[in-house]
Amino acid sequence: MHIKTRLTILNFLEFFSWGAWLLSAGAYMSTTLGFTGVQIGSVYATLGIASIFMPPVIGIIADRWIPAEKLFGISHLLLAGLFVVLTSMTSFNSFYMVTFLVALVYMPTLALSNSISYYNLEKEGLDSVVTFPPIRVWGTVGFIIAAWLVDVLGLKVSHEQFYLAAAASVLLGGYSFSLPLIPIVKNTSRTLFQRFGLDAFVLFKNKNLAIFLVFSVLLGAALQITNIWGVPFLNDFSISYKDSFVVKHAVFLMSLSQVSEVLFILAIPFFLKRFGIKIVVLISMFAWVFRFGFFGVGSPEGMGLLFLITSMIIYGMAFDFYVISGSLYVDKMSDAKVRSSAQGLFMMMVNGFGAVLGAYISGFVVDYYTANNGIKDWASIWFICAVYALIIGVLFALVFRYKHTGEENLVIKK
Template sequence: MNFLQFFIWGSWLISLGGYMGASLHFEGGQIGKIFATMGIASLFMPGLLGIIADRWINAERLLGVCHLLGAALLWYASTLTTYQPMYWIMLLNMMVYMPTLALTNAVSYNALEKFHLDIVKDFPPIRVWGTVGFICAMWAVDLSGIARSPMQLYVGAAAALLLGIYAFTLPACPPTKSQKKTLLSAFGLDALVLFKQKKMAIFFLFSMLLGAALQITNTFGGSFLDSFKSIPQYEHSFGVEHPNILLSISQMSETLFILAIPFFLKRFGIKQVMLMSMFAWVLRFGLFGIGNPGNGLILLILSMIVYGMAFDFFNISGSLFVEKETTPSIRASAQGLFMIMTNGLGAIIGGNASGWVVDYFTTDHVTDWPAAWFVFAGYALAIGIIFALVFKYKHNPREFEQEA
């Protein structure tokens, strides 16, 4: 289940931007808006479907229905060649896909509990198959030569169809009638009380700003590598002929840095770990700005490696920080609020703003990518410096001993 869940996403998330730019000739702002649909869907659909699964429909059945709808939408998207229809179909696809990220967790936890397994111990080795699925999808799309064609959406649709059918065979995860989740808690809104605390208000604000940074390379990493095709000395280089394989190093790095999080949190504390993430984003973008698929390939590879720190040290560590800083009564809602700030508002800001920046540095369909990447690096540097100055937090080394 986890393998297919992320195989669907990996089949198009990294390469769709390159396809829309190179083959459909969409502008950077249009590509950014299409990727921002993830943020729009993340604002309300996970909470809404969470209520439905809690009260009325088995989670595994709801998961199946969502993926069957997603399969149809991805297939239809593969037939589109103009911006407006593509935008609305991808928005609908995100509305049925983004809730499945939470539903797969719910189904997993339920199955582990049903068979008396330890969730903390047994779930991570299962979840890692999601990352494996994402990487396998990227490699499959790349090696089959369809990274710049609509066929990648057929691959995603086929995987969604398979998972949609398979979901109905999973262990039953029925609604919990006694659990009356309110609309406020489902959308993370009863955790808004945390904004009364200066420390938490600052943390959530910068979570949103870092969520915007995450959206940038998802949207334009493929388009950037594709731009080297027009330069004779690079057109047959590995990074140009196999952009998804090169970009998949980021996901491989992510799996390794996850293992390092407990040590770094215990040793340095959340503020230092978040700062590491912010300055890793500076390196991620800066190395893109000075790298190339030829003699600068090592710089691109280093950019992929630091992505693991940039993503995990903010996303995973931030979630653990929220867990530690909130009371049990609003803990679930606080996690929902964290996701809204990062995958919701952050994704919307990142998708739209990065598209504007790319358009600004594009003349006659040729983008000055180094300039764009340096702007993004400057953005990450600025939020890192400001965060260091305004976020006050005293680290207690014993706070994260349980995770270590």
Template sequence: MPIKIRLTVMNFLQFFVWGSWLISLGGYMGSQLGFSGLQVGSVYSTMGIASVFMPGLLGIVADRWVNAERVFAVAHFIAAGALIAAAQVTDFQTFYVLMLINSLFYMPTLALSNSVCYNVLTRNGHDVVKAFPPIRVWGTVGFIVAMWSVDLLSWTKNTSQLYQAAVAGLFLGCYAFTVPPSPPFLDETRRKSWVSSLGLDAFVLFKHRNTALFFLFSLMLGAALQITNAFGGPFLDDFRATYPGSFGAQHPNLLLSISQISETFFILLIPFFLRRFGIRNVILFSILAWVLRFALFGLSNPHDRLYLLILSMIIYGMAFDFFNISGSLYVEKVAEPKIRSSAQGLFMIMTNGFGAIVGGYGSGWVVDHFTNAEGQRDWPSIWFTFSGYALVLAVLFLLIFRNKRMIATRSL
């Protein structure tokens, strides 16, 4: 089988595992396990906890001692085992610990998957810049297919979603052993300090006011992503009582998958927007898109206002992609060449690590605040609160950032 196809299958399965439960697990925890909003948010925050240090630690193992594809495979085996165990329990503490173990070993595989692809493509004489994006896009397809299968099989409210993810993870772990080897680069990596390998040398960037503020905004915007991951499904599920026959209430995962489809579209628009408006304005568009994303949720329903829900899903692509990619480019500009890799790792730690932790716990607290004694949630107030949060960030970003490196980028 051609190497590109083999790597495409690996990327498809990598995100199929995640898509099987990421969007729908919140609904299962709330409706079937009876977890509070704060408890649901804390489970989702485990991905942030894992993202702070585990990618760096397993990256060191893959760089120094063990082939990356083997580390990747073992991590998937452990993560799948945790999912199977989580499907057997109903109490919060045990469930939380098992999902934390899953996150500790699944989240590093996102970076390891890229490393394996880059290594294999390079060793086989391919141009990584040209060859990898068409391979990676199949990861998004895998995520969407997983969401659809869980929805169409009516698994959004039961443990079958966890079993689907676990089976796919076990298969992917076995499949990884058939991928061409990605051995450690012994001479290069063993000369690097542990501080450098973990990306800690990039913290020198916090000495600069504008860059420090940018990383702070990265954390706060990373929090926004966790809000809809954790509560988009429960939001639509609650409409089953008021609009029992509506498409959105019956098929929440299908509706939410429009967000992932939108991502693939907005990725293609990024080069035009960067050339036309520059990095600073593109990031501002992203923050404003989060304002609209949440506000439209607050105004919508799956019946006569279904179009507002769909519009919110489409806007998600701009909200997510414009910040992640433009922010990465900004980091590339401000970091010295010797710490660029570490700086990119720091960007991911702030958004997917600390940002996810803040978003998980913060959104859970807001949801609980607007939940009455009977368990009924005031969703418009919840989403307008999140929209107001994003609007405050947009205003502060507009007022604070006058960094020339962020504004004068239209030559990209």
């Protein structure tokens, strides 16, 4: 089997496992478990908290001690067990603790999957900027299919969604051990800093990359918000549109965001080579303005429905043009010896500090705009998010200095 096919399977199962619960868990916690906005935000924040320190730590382990593909497989077998345990957790404290363990194990696998892919593509002499996006797109397909299954099977407010995630993790855990061996880097470092793989932080010496990583935190906050509140937002239309398609199939509608990812992932090679990383990231940031803004004016009928669908389409550009392009940019800026560590560092900023910022602040904003009768002022919530995205887009345009030449030679010389 060709390596591109093998990596496609890896990406498909990796994101299937996530798609089985990421969009729908918020509705499950709100409707079935009765958690408040701050509690739901706190649960989702575990993904960010774990991403602050776990991806760099696991990246170091993969670079120095345990081959990345083996560590990836072990992680998913552990995840399968944790998902099963999560199905029986009903109190906030118990649900929070198990979700935190899930986050500790799952979030580093996002960076590991990238480093596994980049290593194997490079080994085959393939250009990762051109070859990786068509492989990664199958991760999005896996996410979509999982979300659709949750919707069709009526699991969006049921604990059974976690069984679906567990099944995917079991398959992926076993499959990972069949992947080509990624050799660890022989540790000949003299300093303690280098010995533990912390030399990935040398990336901060590059001013442009340091700015890029700081904005990864700010944009990471935006990435988290619709994952948490998208389905609860659509469910709340049941107050006035009880029998609408939007309410009955909220997870399906949200998954159209991932459908749009399929198209925009495939467009990344063209945009990166034609315009460079700065323009691609700015497109992403201003796409978030419209993503949130169209949510603010959306509704299940007429032009409102068109706004909702347009928001789903825009999501692919907003997400992919930063997360996927950013991952490729960081890989090009990094020495091969710290590839896994560098990906872990990027994920720490986006899915770590950024996700924590987005989860907690959005939880407080949602509670602030929730009336005593439980009705939320979603328009105000989404417009605040749109203004936030606009501000970080303008700031990035002003402070990130980058001249695109069309001939990327970004690897830091050692």
